[in-house]
Amino acid sequence: MAVGKMVFALILGSIGTLVLGFLAKWVDRKVTARVQWRVGPPWYQPAVDCIKLMGKETVMPAVAQGTGFLITPLVGMAGACVAVTMLWVMNLELGVGFVGDAIVVMYMFAIPALTTILGAAASGNPHASLGASREMKLLLSYELPLTIALLVAIIHTGGSFRIGQIVGAQQEGSMVFMSISGVLAFLVALLCVQAKLGLIPFDMAEAECEIMAGVYTEYSGPPLAVIFMTRFMLLAALPIFLITIFLGGVQLTGWPVLASLIKFVIILVLITLIRNTNPRLRIDQSLRFFWYMLTPVALLALGLALIGRQYGVGWL
Amino acid sequence: MNWKFWSLKKSLFVYHVNAGACNNCDIEILELLTPAYDVERFGIILVGSPRHADVLLVTGVCTRQVKKRLQELYLQTAKPCVVMCIGACALAQGIFAEAYHVGPCVDEVIREVDPNAIIAYVPGCPPKPEAMIMAVVKTWQKLDELAAAEPKPVAPALPEVAGA
Numbered sequence: 464m465a466v467g468k469m470v471f472a473l474i475l476g477s478i479g480t481l482v483l484g485f486l487a488k489w490v491d492r493k494v495t496a497r498v499q500w501r502v503g504p505p506w507y508q509p510a511v512d513c514i515k516l517m518g519k520e521t522v523m524p525a526v527a528q529g530t531g532f533l534i535t536p537l538v539g540m541a542g543a544c545v546a547v548t549m550l551w552v553m554n555l556e557l558g559v560g561f562v563g564d565a566i567v568v569m570y571m572f573a574i575p576a577l578t579t580i581l582g583a584a585a586s587g588n589p590h591a592s593l594g595a596s597r598e599m600k601l602l603l604s605y606e607l608p609l610t611i612a613l614l615v616a617i618i619h620t621g622g623s624f625r626i627g628q629i630v631g632a633q634q635e636g637s638m639v640f641m642s643i644s645g646v647l648a649f650l651v652a653l654l655c656v657q658a659k660l661g662l663i664p665f666d667m668a669e670a671e672c673e674i675m676a677g678v679y680t681e682y683s684g685p686p687l688a689v690i691f692m693t694r695f696m697l698l699a700a701l702p703i704f705l706i707t708i709f710l711g712g713v714q715l716t717g718w719p720v721l722a723s724l725i726k727f728v729i730i731l732v733l734i735t736l737i738r739n740t741n742p743r744l745r746i747d748q749s750l751r752f753f754w755y756m757l758t759p760v761a762l763l764a765l766g767l768a769l770i771g772r773q774y775g776v777g778w779l
Numbered sequence: 780m781n782w783k784f785w786s787l788k789k790s791l792f793v794y795h796v797n798a799g800a801c802n803n804c805d806i807e808i809l810e811l812l813t814p815a816y817d818v819e820r821f822g823i824i825l826v827g828s829p830r831h832a833d834v835l836l837v838t839g840v841c842t843r844q845v846k847k848r849l850q851e852l853y854l855q856t857a858k859p860c861v862v863m864c865i866g867a868c869a870l871a872q873g874i875f876a877e878a879y880h881v882g883p884c885v886d887e888v889i890r891e892v893d894p895n896a897i898i899a900y901v902p903g904c905p906p907k908p909e910a911m912i913m914a915v916v917k918t919w920q921k922l923d924e925l926a927a928a929e930p931k932p933v934a935p936a937l938p939e940v941a942g943a
Contacts, residue, residue: 500814
């Protein structure tokens with residue numbers, strides 16, 4: 464692609480995902496409120512929260528490492544922007560892309576978590592450093608099963624590491640989800656996404672009743688707004704990632720728009736319901752959950768997918 | 780209207796400070812989050828860190844031990860920040876007035892570090908949730924006044940060019 468077109472896609476993709484993220488966060492809060500028999504906030508609430516934080520003072524803690532403290536939210540947001548733009552472009556134009564772009568997207572999605580750790584460590588707050596240590600362990604625990612789940616989808620769609628190929632093969636044939644290994648891998652990836660988003664039961668990095676706001680304790684004003692916006696973008700982007708890998712991709716023309724929207728909302732509500740019906744796990748419990756329960760399930764799915772591919776059995 | 784004050788009104792993040800309360804006011808505050816009152820309708824939520832807070836919700840008589848901590852907490856918040864004194868104790872020390880462990884009143888403690896602090900008072904022992912929502916409404920009115928009083932940015936006058 465030409466450079467101009469790339470810049471255009473980056474700006475449009477980021478802003479579009481941000482708007483979608485505001486709406487997704489509203490759906491999340493509204494569903495939570497309805498579960499608790501409340502009314503819930505109006506639809507523009509997440510956007511107003513960010514606007515308000517933009518107009519507030521930025522407090523610099525005396526012991527913080529200023530540059531690292533202030534620049535890490537921006538780097539995290541940049542990572543999220545690049546990841547969502549790649550996802551959108553490769554969903555909408557299947558021919559574009561390069562070998563291994565699925566891996567690059569995975570890396571980009573890990574950047575917000577890494578910058579969160581760095582920013583929390585730079586803020587010089589004991590609560591934040593506790594949160595950073597938990598976030599680090601959480602990152603180590605969910606990346607392995609998520610990668611194996613991605614491998615299952617890749618095996619189902621012809622063994623290419625290109626997102627365009629993964630989506631194209633699903634749109635021509637059947638979705639990865641329409642097989643036993645696909646369902647297993649989807650469930651594993653859904654729980655990993657829950658941890659990536661830092662939602663209950665995996666929100667121990669910011670557990671507000673134990674360690675205040677955890678990794679975000681020292682942030683205020685515009686940097687906090689940037690962190691919020693990054694999280695809202697991820698809340699929109701990770702369901703899109705799941706749809707891309709397991710549910711046949713996002714399309715923006717004709718009737719498939721409706722199908723894509725329904726898939727998006729179902730995944731979002733599923734994530735919200737998981738978050739509303741579970742208690743918070745301890746960090747050692749979640750590590751054990753991901754390594755000793757989800758990784759074997761993901762490996763089982765991988766084995767089934769390999770067997771199915773070897774003997775030409777589509778439903779395995 | 781000024782966007783800063785408009786968005787502040789629409790989204791108040793509340794940090795709850797217990798400055799030596801008997802828990803009665805705290806329970807009434809939690810009542811605000813339940814389905815009967817549900818203040819999240821107005822964008823009001825509880826946050827875990829004073830850095831995120833727009834409102835410091837102070838309950839209880841300010842004891843001598845807590846005085847320094849309360850001032851520190853107020854200084855830690857990002858301004859503009861509103862202080863709400865909930866209950867008779869936070870207002871005027873209630874039945875604990877002149878007791879040995881009691882420091883100055885909450886508003887005096889806050890004004891020591893910031894003479895221009897916005898402070899709302901909610902009387903009652905404990906105050907009803909309706910009274911607290913009324914306090915939020917009055918805080919909104921106060922913010923409106925502040926927004927109206929804030930000087931508009933004026934374009935700097937061009938220097939006069941001699942002979943023009």
